[in-house]
Amino acid sequence: MSERPITKGPVAKGPVAKGPVAKALLTKPCCDDDVPGGVNAGDPRVALVGNPNVGKSTLFNMLTGARQRIGNWPGKTVSVAQGTWRSPNGEITLIDLPGTYSLVPGSPDEALTRDLLVDRGMGGRPDLVVITVDAANLARNLYLLAQVMETGVPLVVALTMVDIAESRGIRVDAGRLSELIGAPVVPLVPRRGEGVAEFDRVVARALAAPRRPALPVLGEDMEAALASITAEVPAETAVRYPARWLSIALLTGEDVPGVPEETAAAARAAGAALSGGEPAGDDEPDDPELLVAEQRYAWVHEVIAEVVTRRGAGRATWSDRVDRVLTSRWSGPPIFLAVMWAVFALTTKAAAPLMAGFQGLVDGPVSTGAGRLLDALGAGGAIRGLVLNGLIAGVGQVLSFVPLMAIMFVLLSVLEDSGYLARAAFVVDRLMRVIGLPGRAFLPLIVGFGCNVPALAGTRILSDRRHRLLTGLLIPFVTCSARLTVYVLVATAFFGSAAGTVVFAMYVLSIALVIGMGLLLRGTLFRGMAEEPLVLDLPPYRLPAVRVIGAQSWVKLQAFLKTASGIIVATVTLVWLLSSIPFGGQGSFGRTPIEHSVFGAASHAVAPAFAPSGFGDWHASAALITGFVAKEAVVSTMAQTYSMGEPADGHQPGGLGGALRATIEQTSHGHPVPAVLAFLVFLLAYTPCMTTVAAQRVEIGGRLTLFGIGMQLTLAWLLAVAVFRVGSLFL
Amino acid sequence: MRPGDFARGAVMRLRRVTGDRRHRRRLAELGFVPGASLSVLGRGMHGGLVLALGDGRVAVDALTAATLVVEPADE
Structure with missing residues (x-):
């Protein structure tokens, strides 16, 4: 593992603001905002925060390896990965928070990150934040850094993508950046493991002696307004929330629990006075939130002017040239x-x-x-x-x-x-x-x-x-x-050379x-799902x-195997069990014809439900029931229920197709074509298989999965009935 | 003027973003603030644009592109 320095300047050791520019860019950390005196009980907790696509999750995976779990944050619907980082300085609980561009929440993911950093009343607060900052796109990343700095939480900057920045002629002075923000900055390339040893040491130091970062200066007028708001905030509210974050939240009109209405109203008035001015055209008036964003970017650009040197600026990168082809309206x-x-x-x-x-x-x-x-x-x-x-x-x-x-x-x-x-x-x-x-x-x-x-x-x-x-x-x-194998078998049996068109x-x-x-x-x-306009950050192309x-x-x-395997094994076992148990006194356990098993009885019981769609027969319903487990089993179940061998391939259905045709002729009362089309439509629209159900449970949760199954069955039945009823008028 | 009015590679400066508050806030967070330097790198289907915004690259659809009021950088 290489540990060579990647950008010029040393890795910064501490939050010391130096020089006249630093003085202009930073305010002293405020005295009423207490720094966490030490780490939580148990392993220290470190949260990873950063923009999407800047190497945050790569860093998380590299540090935790397989020692991680993904699950919803307690009381939230936001999925968060947590893992154990076995650092040389002891075990650390690492939390990979969802990627975000801002701490002003626009989604539950962003709200969780914000709440975790600012609400001291919330359980699970981190002892330290590691914020990944993309050296190749510093402005947007420093904007989020500015907001994290405003929360006062001790932080370490992991400066990622330094190799890409270098290839574009961008060099970031990590030491100078550290001086300006009042927090350590470690350049690293997580994909190659470069800089990790130094990162270990810096995080251990930051956990042992937590320090608040500096605060970005947001312009003279806004600073005056923020100071007056801070002075009015009740002491108990200032204990729960970081003072700087709280005053900005109130200035921008956010509702914060525990703040008296008159204080909130005065803060809103101060915000309105700052952004006063006529709106341009038909737009809504400017609001303090936008003004704060602009001021943060003004600070960001001052920092960039201090820490970034460029050579060959303005030239198109190879990534840009590739984009001309891959995103062109023609190619x-x-x-x-x-x-x-x-x-x-x-x-x-x-x-x-x-x-x-x-x-x-x-x-x-x-x-x-x-x-x-x-x-x-x-x-x-x-x-x-x-x-x-x-x-x-x-x-x-x-x-x-x-x-x-x-x-x-x-x-x-x-x-x-x-x-x-x-x-x-x-x-x-x-x-x-x-x-x-x-x-x-x-x-x-x-x-x-x-x-x-x-x-x-x-x-x-x-x-x-x-x-x-x-x-x-x-x-x-x-x-x-x-599903294609079943379409082919059934369509070939009923439609001959026109089977391809049906499929x-x-x-x-x-x-x-x-x-x-x-x-x-x-x-x-x-x-309520808002249609978001497309504003998509394009990360640089990289070799994976x-x-x-x-x-x-x-x-x-x-994660898939853990969640899905239980459901699948249980379902397959259940179908076997039901097919083995005799029903109606014929045969013994495991030695009964399928028609006289509990499974056969269940198929008989379900069959009338399909009568309105023209295939109300136990052979069809048995195939559809096993199709719930796996569509691959539909053809073999048909073969089993008709006591025939499974066809070698779907194009030569042999006797099975004929038997099915005879059944459908009978159940459809002379309208086999619409009945078999209804059967195919039902097969298309109802639950694909048990593994899909298990995967749905992993991805969208149990409740919505059940809703989905109900929706598919209802739609499949309605469509099948409609196809048969309408089709019977013509065919 | 809007970014679509400029030739590929021409450098422009953002004057303001139009639209509702949420849209303007989202764009501001991504760096679309007055004075930001922009240029068109490519044109996609249905009026979408690939823009250089500072060191970053951002793809926007036609509706979003129409909310960006820009001027030539040398004005």
Whole structure:
């Protein structure tokens, strides 16, 4: 691990403001704002704060390795990663807070970061903040730093992207920056582990002797107004909130608990006086919040003038030249489609042999070995069936998804880490706006055509939680490749040479369902979802780092397996159990025909529900019930219920297609075509599989997953009835 | 004038951002404050622009681009 200095100047050791410029830029830390006297009980807590795409999570992954967990912050719906950093100076609890451009909350993610830093009454406050600052785009990062400094929390700056800054001719004087902000600054390259040893030492020192940073100066008039507000704030409120943050919040009209109304009103009046002036044109008047932002940027540019030196300024970077091609109105869309096709192909084609390999391993050597072991132990038929057909079959299904998920997570990380994902979002943004989603949502939806499970994992690229939820509810309507096998079998049996057209129509209907349900949900459950104008920060293009991609993918894969495996194994075991238990006195446990098992009885019981759609028969309902577990099982269940062999491939359905046709002829009362179309439409629209349900639970939570299942079943049934009823009039 | 009125590479200065308070605040946080230096690096579909904003690169849609009131940097 290299520890060479990356930018000019030494790593700063402490918050000492020197020189005339520093005097002009900084105010002395205020006396009434107490510094935490020491660390929390237990391991010290360090929060990582920073803009998106500046290496914050890379730093987190590098420091914690696999010792991390992702979960909602207590009492919030915001997902936060926490991990243990085994620093040479002891264990530290590291909290990776969501990336943000500002501490003025515009989303629950940003609100959590803000509350954690400013509300001393909130549990889990960090002892120290490490703020990642992008050396290649200093202005926007120093803006957030200014706000963190205003909270008075002890901080260390991790100066990232110094290699990219250097390549653009930008050199940042870390020592001078440290003097100006009154906090240590450590240049590092997390992707290569450079600067980490020094970072360890600086964080240990900052934890041992916490110090408040300096305060950015916001102009003479505003400073006077802030001073007068600070003087009026009740002592107990000033204890809960940092004085500087509190006075700015009151000046900008924010409601802060514990502040008397007359104090708040006086602060608002002071803010209004500062921003007084006629609005330009039809716009709303300027407000103090904007004025504060402008003053912070004025401070930022003064700091930049002190710490940044440039050579070759103004020239187009190679990243700019690549952007001219990738975001162009002419070449951007075809390149985007090619990338999406590559993702789709890799998640389906490349994963297929690996999936078959895992499945073969479980079905072959693992099952055989387990069978011999059970024989040796003298296990009876029931135990043998439970282990082989329930537990091991369930684990086999989980394992068969591992390559698919691993490929998907790696591709997501590569697209994100390389910087292309932000460009793709720009290229396709307008199209996705039709259903109220940002451009980035295109990727998980397109991946869903291969498999819905990695598609759901792909919703993580969406930063807005409501966008993730809406996309997660729409993905099951994207017809996956497992459904294709059933379409082909059924369509070939009924439509012969026109089967291709029917299958194509299913894909068109799938897209129509995504758009239609997107519009419906956007107008109902997600009505309040604001349509954000597109303002997208474009990170520089980079070669993805293998170890970063590997670490990120491994953590995501572990989280998927932990949450999804239990549901899948339990469901597969339940279906086996129900198929093994005799119903109506025929046969014994594990030795009963499927029609006379509890599963068969349940299929008979459910069948009348499908009578209005023309396929009210137990063979069809049994296939649809196992289709709830996995669409791959639909064809094999049909074969089982008709006591026939499974066709070698969907194009030669043999006797199974004929048997199905005879059944549908009978149940549809002479209208088999609309009935089979209704069956296919139901198959498209209802729950894709149990693994999708498990993945949905991971991504959008249990309650919305249940809502999604209900929505899919209702829509599938209504559509199937409508297709059969309307179709029966003509066919 | 709006950024779309300028040729690629031309340097402009932001005079103000129009629109509602939330929109202007969001843009201000990203560095779209009066006096900020801008230039157009590329043009996407439907009037979207890739802009250089200081050292950063920002993509905006046509609606957002229309809220940026700019002037040539040498004025």
